[in-house]
Amino acid sequence: MLRLFSLALITCLIYYSKNQGPSALVAAVGFGIAGYLATDMLIPRVGKSFIKIGLFGKDLSKPGRPVLPETIGAIPAAVYLFVMFIYIPFIFYKYMVITTSGGGHRDVSVVEDNGMNSNIFPHDKLSEYLSAILCLESTVLLGIADDLFDLRWRHKFFLPAIAAIPLLMVYYVDFGVTHVLIPGFMERWLKKTSVDLGLWYYVYMASMAIFCPNSINILAGVNGLEVGQCIVLAILALLNDLLYFSMGPLATRDSHRFSAVLIIPFLGVSLALWKWNRWPATVFVGDTYCYFAGMVFAVVGILGHFSKTMLLLFIPQIVNFIYSCPQLFKLVPCPRHRLPKFNEKDGLMYPSRANLKEEPPKSIFKPILKLLYCLHLIDLEFDENNEIISTSNMTLINLTLVWFGPMREDKLCNTILKLQFCIGILALLGRHAIGAIIFGHDNLWTVR
Amino acid sequence: MLRLFSLALITCLIYYSKNQGPSALVAAVGFGIAGYLATDMLIPRVGKSFIKIGLFGKDLSKPGRPVLPETIGAIPAAVYLFVMFIYIPFIFYKYMVITTSGGGHRDVSVVEDNGMNSNIFPHDKLSEYLSAILCLESTVLLGIADDLFDLRWRHKFFLPAIAAIPLLMVYYVDFGVTHVLIPGFMERWLKKTSVDLGLWYYVYMASMAIFCPNSINILAGVNGLEVGQCIVLAILALLNDLLYFSMGPLATRDSHRFSAVLIIPFLGVSLALWKWNRWPATVFVGDTYCYFAGMVFAVVGILGHFSKTMLLLFIPQIVNFIYSCPQLFKLVPCPRHRLPKFNEKDGLMYPSRANLKEEPPKSIFKPILKLLYCLHLIDLEFDENNEIISTSNMTLINLTLVWFGPMREDKLCNTILKLQFCIGILALLGRHAIGAIIFGHDNLWTVR
Structure with missing residues (x-):
């Protein structure tokens, strides 16, 4: 009954999206719900097959150390990719109907600055979207390889950077912004308002693609924590997007629409995984999910041009990494x-x-x-x-x-998640309030 | 020594490609050799890990039925994807240097009919390339799932069509050609030269994405046969491309350059797999390779606009499928x-x-x-x-x-491969000779 109702809702949302303005986002909600339902249906059915082929682990924090299926995070990841494939025609529906002439010749297309609003097919948007999905899919493949073979650190550490090549390529071609702003109080000494990092900006973005997946992978080991932190991160990122939708300048809305389009379905599949992985867990998520989820945020940050804001949301993960360093480096x-x-x-x-x-x-x-x-x-x-x-x-x-x-384990998990949420909210406030003061302006509002 | 020499050769080829005209193809040869070396190096090293996690099979056609690692085809597939990622900047190098201005705004770009030759960044080409890689990577993921879990037929049969969505999307946007030519002798009765299949053309292309991977998967079971037939198919497809490079009209060269760019590195990794899988085999290729390889040809056929010619090369596989039907359908x-x-x-x-x-x-x-x-x-x-x-x-x-x-098993394999090659050559000759007679013209030459 509930399932039928949901299906009807999804259909409505997706159908509605064909006729209205902010179509991509409405469809994203529909696909998010669809992703939730599919993941929620699949997880309990595949557990046994995973255990059968040796993908299982013991839950050391429970009496009797029960055996649970491992690497179940591959299911939400696969559902997500599946959903994002079917999503493609809906994102580009209006362009497909209005602008492509078909009939045997490639269209001469002019892509304007605000591609999403022009009436001509935005090939650059499609490349962006495809490169994002490609990067995520490569990360899933890497995660599965790691879960199966327990790859060594030195082998797997740089692999996410390879997965990010299509992303960086599209970034280079479409934006090529490699300068960072200098805080207002330093402008007087340095005599300029920005520094061009050039190649180093690409190294920075590749590092982000390495950092995000790994940082989620090391803040792990408590029922629900891996998924929980990703859900909190997703909500924070959506709040930030919402800020821009409601008060940001037009130029930034595109980036944040892109961000929301990727994150809403991710939130859907993650909530379903959370249902099965939260205390007392009946499945483990595995490295696959951690890598995949981390890369979702890296991709959104890089292609949405707010990688620095995104890193602010990762403060607990960054702190955890720095705090771990004395032991990691022996x-x-x-x-x-x-x-x-x-x-x-x-x-x-x-x-x-x-x-x-x-x-x-x-x-x-x-x-x-x-x-x-x-x-x-x-x-x-x-x-x-x-x-x-x-x-x-x-x-x-x-x-x-x-x-x-x-x-107790569930309280521990919730405490950390609450910490993450509060730090994230403070970081967002800080970024838009203090950021405006330091730089003299912010892309949400202007102080001067 | 040999390895050093190869590395030098690869570097030369790739470096040379930056300065010269037919750059993408020269770089493809370099990346093909690199793919061969990487695959050849990895296969003997990973065998034990595959056996350890239960991916092995017995070779029933050898005395003593030795245990061999299974699913090794995932290695050439992963190397191929890896190579194709690194390849991206080289394909688009000249556009990146000449045309993108960087500096914070998206470029206004005009994509002309012959995008490869214009001086402005071909976003549509990039989408095409990315959608091809995305489709192949999804197929690899599906293949790995099948090798791990032995998916049921009814579950996995339609999945390649999902993997092909990005491909069909790009086809719709960039070309939209859905009509097929009518043979000359029927033109008089039907009073037209072509039929528009509309939506059915997309169903046809999706079917091709389902057929090619599965057809290679069922012509299997003899040492080296899976890889061997793919190598023969790759050589035949390259011969066809060569025909167009040497005598085809300009308009078709782009498609065939795209085809060669995808197939040359594929040939590289496949030759390395062949070295280890040919009689007497030391590894099995698994479903992963069969699906992946089949999809390479489907992708090339669809995006290169010669899906019907490609199907002609698959005649032995089609015959094998039809011949198997009485048993498949009980x-x-x-x-x-x-x-x-x-x-x-x-x-x-x-x-x-x-x-x-x-x-x-x-x-x-x-x-x-x-x-x-x-x-x-x-x-x-x-x-x-x-x-x-x-x-x-x-x-x-x-x-x-x-x-x-x-x-003997090796002679059996070679006989089938020779058959495949001869039928393929005849099919190509037939397609360009008889095709020209039936349709009154061919895109290689004109009869009338």
Whole structure:
């Protein structure tokens, strides 16, 4: 019954989109709902097949350590790609009807600055869209390879940058903007308002394509956290888009429409995955989903020209990465797994610890550890000689437990998600308020 | 040493391509060699990992039935996609240097009929290229899913058509040609020179995207045959392209350049796979390669506007499909495997047989079987009452053995490949010679 109602709703939304103005967005909502339903229907049906071919893992934070199917994130990713394929004719419907003459010759087409509003087929928009989907699909392929073969870090680290080549290519051809603005107070000294980074801007964008997928992949290990953070990021990005729709100048609306068109269906499939992956999880998402989701945000940031704003939304992930560095680079011993420890007796999660007695940290790093301890940024254990015995592992998840005390897995996940949401809102406010003050203007409003 | 030499050659070819006229093709040869080397290097290194995660099969046509890694075709497919990504800037290099102004605004670009030769960035060409790669990558994803999960026929049959959506979309926007020519002798009766198939032309193209991958997948089971037939098809398609380069009108050269650009690197990675998959095979290619390779030809045929010529090259595959139909649709009993039978004593392959005594064919089909027997198109076995006991299985492979007698596996494969090549050459000659007579003209030359 509910399913029939949803189908009717989807049909209405998509049909309506053919006749009205902001068509692409209305259709996106329809396709988002369709993506949710398809993913929600598929996940419970494919679990057994995944376990059968060896894609499963044990949930260490549950009594009895139940076996759950792994890599289920490939399902929402595949549904997303599928939906985005079917979406193509709807995005470009009005151009197809109005402007293509057919009949055997390529059309002479003039693409104006605001391609979305002109009446001639926007080939550049199509390239943009196709390069985005291509990049995402390559990322899914990479994720599946990683889930199947457990690729080594040095092999897989740079691969997302390869997946981003079509994207950078389209960026080069369509925009070629490689300068960044200089804050107002520095303009007087540097005698210019912007710096052209040239090739380095492409290196920066490739780095973003490497960073976003990996950063989501390392803030993981608690039921629902991988999907949850992506849902929060998607909502924040949509809020930012909404700001531009309601008050931004015309020139920026196109970019944010593109962003919303990619993110709304992503939100749909992610919500369905969240339903099955949240505490108590019945499936694991796998690297595939983390890479795929991270790349969605990288793509949107790069092609929507707000990669710096997008990185602001990733502050918790960036903090988690920087905070992890001492262990990732072996300055402090790093146990194989750094997930919080599950205590079967009270059912709560406790920070996991690295033993520093057997394997002491680099001696220069000891005072830093003590400083972090004073700042309540890690939890240390001392013996009678005031020597460090152990430290809590350096991940945002363990830090949350150090700050707020032991808690149940779902509460832990929700706490981190709330943190992410609040930081994101503050970052957006900061970007548009303080940004306007520092640079003297903002693309939402002007101060001077 | 050889590797160093090859690297130098690749660099030269690619560097040279920046300065000279037919740049895309020269670079394609460079990337083809690079693809060959990368694939050849990777295949022996990944075999063990594939076996470890359960992707292996037994070679039934060898003494002792050795275990070989399966789905290795994913390697050349991934290398191909990788190469095609890096290729993008080289194809569009001259446009990038000459025409894009960069500096923050989208360029007003005019795309002329012969986009490849104009000096303004050909967004439509980029969409075409991206949609082709996107379609191929989706096919690879589908192939991997099939190799992992052994999808059911009814689930996977229509999926290649979904993968082809971006392709059809670009076809609609860029060309929109949906009419087919009518043979000259029928023009008088029908009073027109062409018929517009409209929507049906898209159904036809989607069917081609379904047919090509599946047809290669069912002409399989002998060491080297899957790759071998694709190499033969690639060479035939390149010969056809060469015909157009040397004597075709200017308007068709673009399409055939596009075709060669996609096929040359494909030939490179396929030759490397052939090295490891030919008799005696050390790896199996898996469905991934069959789907991927079939889709390469479908894509080239559709976007290059010679889908009908391409289908002529697929005559052996079409014949194999039609010939298999009685068994596929259960008119004649179909054993689970129809591979030819290996005889350990003499090391030769014999036609495998379906038992018609226990499970007789539909009675209407018996006279047809006898007719086929008279035409030497199957081998039947009779008992003393002249009742049919068994028939050779209806595949092109078994038919070859019926015609030419038992032979070793490599000879069997080579015989079929030679057949494919000869039929292909005849088909090309026929298409350009007889085609010109029937239609009164051909796009290579004119008769009237």
